[in-house]
Amino acid sequence: MRALTHGLTRRSIVLLAVLLAVLVALPLFAGDYLITVLILILYFAYVGQAWNVMMGFAGQLSLGHALYVGLAGYLAAFLFKDYGVGPWIGLLAAIPLTMAAGAIIGFLALRFGVTGVYFAILTIAFAEFARIGFDHLDIVNGSGGLFLPVVQHDQSDLWLLRGPPTMFYYVILAATVVALVLSRLLLKSRIGYFWLAIREDEQAARATGINTFRYKMAAVVISAGMTAFAGVFYAFYYNNLFPEQIFHISRSIELIVGPIIGGLGTLIGPIVGAFLLTGLSETLTSALGAVGLDLPGARQVLYGICLLFVIIALPGGVWPWLARRLGLGEPR
């Protein structure tokens, strides 16, 4: 517990506790629509947190994270549909799969010195391979899509992840909290310090005895492994998977916008970013609908403009700015 809260101001601990309490109690008085929106927000918060481990901590920009989401989702869905294997078991299989994929990409990149923009493009290439590959993979029905049997809405089956939105809400909320706690513990541990050193100045980190290859690999693999849960969740929540959608580059970009806007390298950044962006998106949809300007594309233009504005005005991200404003101490 001490490791968890050490360094946080009293104000921020209180704020976090209040926020958590509100989120836990929310389904009692919120309608289905709000819950669905929050599920989306928390999904992006979770997956953004996972991505942030690779980028914010170890400084490796991955633009192909949808690869891990898709691999995990497909594996778990396939095992469930064809063999009746429950999603939590499926997750146990999906995590090693995504970690292996991450290890391959990480190894290739680090061993061959592929960094920065080139690394990012390499990750895009692999995600595209998966997209095209799965389109032709008949055992998961290729481009036709993989569909999971949908059941009654009112029963909650946590083991099989079948149930009403409220159940999914609590699952993703718990996952996000776990991700946050895990990231915080990692950051405060030896590996976390090494990651920060590598991110700050890789050459100096090496001169201080850090085996940068090993720790960068660790970040890539851990990040990929964490993302597996997002894939499994996605599959069982939406009940259908299409290679064209789940591996698409817009998915990869979607999930990085939150952490970057929220505050790269900070723990709360991805969460703040997710709330902001999904909130913005939904608000724009309703606002435009109300005004009658429901043109396809109109929402995205405004979304893009808001994005632009935040990028230009708040270089470090929203969370660092917010944290200072609210007197919450140094954002970490």
Place this chain on the structure above:
Amino acid sequence: MPLEIYLNVAISGILTGLVYGLMALGLSVIFGVVRVVNFAHGEMMTVAMYMAVVLFSTLGLDPLIMLVPIAAVMFALGYILQKGVINAFVTRPESTQFLLMIAIAIILVNVLLIIFGPDAQGVQTSYSYDSYAVGPLIIDATKAYAAVASLVVAAVLFAFFRFTRTGTAIRGCADNHTGALVVGLDVSHLYALTFGLGTACVGAAGVMLVLLVDATPAIGPAYTLLAFIIVITGGLGSMAGALLGGVLIGLTEAMAGLLFTPSAKSMFGFAILVLVLLFRPQGILGKAAR
């Protein structure tokens, strides 16, 4: 399959590849000099494509004739964009640059969507279905014209960088930013100029591409990716490399489409990209130290 079919497809791929090459040339110039990762490259090309479509459908002006004016407009837009918005981001971390360009890309794509709708729009000229017979080979007239025009534009750009003072100054900036400042070059103006040249290139490429491919707002991202693949494969900093890369990718796509399924054709481009990144990161014609 008879040899002629292979050759025809190959030639078709090479000619299209030259247009790709011109598009990639624009990116190479931007990425190589200003060092900004232009993730809106394909989207900018789409803008030019639509300009050509509009001019053709309303005023009946042939894209090849409108090449220079459209490129000029694209140049101006690029210059303003760089000077006004992007310049502040040149020193920022790559992830922020990505996001900036992605935001711009989102805006561009969706503005086009609002104005033109999602349906494909093309340009059918009087010579759209013409072809030349060279021995047993059949060459598409539009592809031939587009390819030739691409080469001309590339040559003009090359001459500019090689033989003019401004071109040399830009090359100096690319080589050594601080040195350029010290010598008194107006770096931000030169950056804006370079970005403008890049967008002019991609604009010209777009004008020619619309003769070959229909325009929809959604095709931008795929071409951005293609441009990056070509630039990396051909070699950053090498103009001939961009063209060579374009030809290579165009050829690969065409042959892959013929020999395998059409939907898998971009996979080969990616495979080449991965191999280049791992084994020859400077690209085919790039300089060794990255």
Place this chain on the structure above:
Amino acid sequence: MTLLSIQGVSKHFRGLTAVDRVDLDVAAGEICGVIGPNGAGKTTLFNMIAGELKPDTGTIVFSGERIDGLSSDKVCRLGIGRTFQLVRPFPGLSVEENVIVGGLLRRSHVGAASERAHELLRRLDLYDKRAQTASSLTLPDRKRLEVARALATDPKLLLLDEVMAGLRPTETDRLVAVLRELNSDTGMTIVLIEHVMRAVMALASHILVLHHGAAIAQGVPEAVVRDPAVVESYLGAESVA
């Protein structure tokens, strides 16, 4: 006992010979100075010892093991700590965190590394500034921070690259005292590149002089500073009173 033995080490950069067949033996517990004009090859020599560069010829043996060509992190783990000529602390991390990173090399818990860090920060007069961000420190403080960080890795040999540059005389004297203490208390072997002769004379028991990559003199300080070749190429006649 010879801790570090450099034999016939050279480095060429495309036609330029940066280091030309240099020999140097450093005994355990010794403080050795490396001096010479700018461009003499001193930092290049350091970079070869520390694993940033691979020598073109020659061998470097540390504690009985050959280390030439090993990577810089491996060399650090073997027991050589270094500072950089253009100082490089981890800018976004606090002073304390910088040193903890070093301490974590040989300790698996942040708590233990933190204790070691505090100990070193006190020794180097940085304890009061431990919560400040490294990038907000003055240059002399950043230099001391780098020394603390290198020391936290528990090296047997410390390579200091122009660590006195830019310091005022009082600051120089203070750092000299700290290094001397370190050497007498813990037996830490130190090799330092320096232009500040006052520091070199106060600390070193053995000096190597480089010029155009080659060793032009080596020996006890009193003899080396009177060596005519050294006077001519570097020190200048006025320095030999």
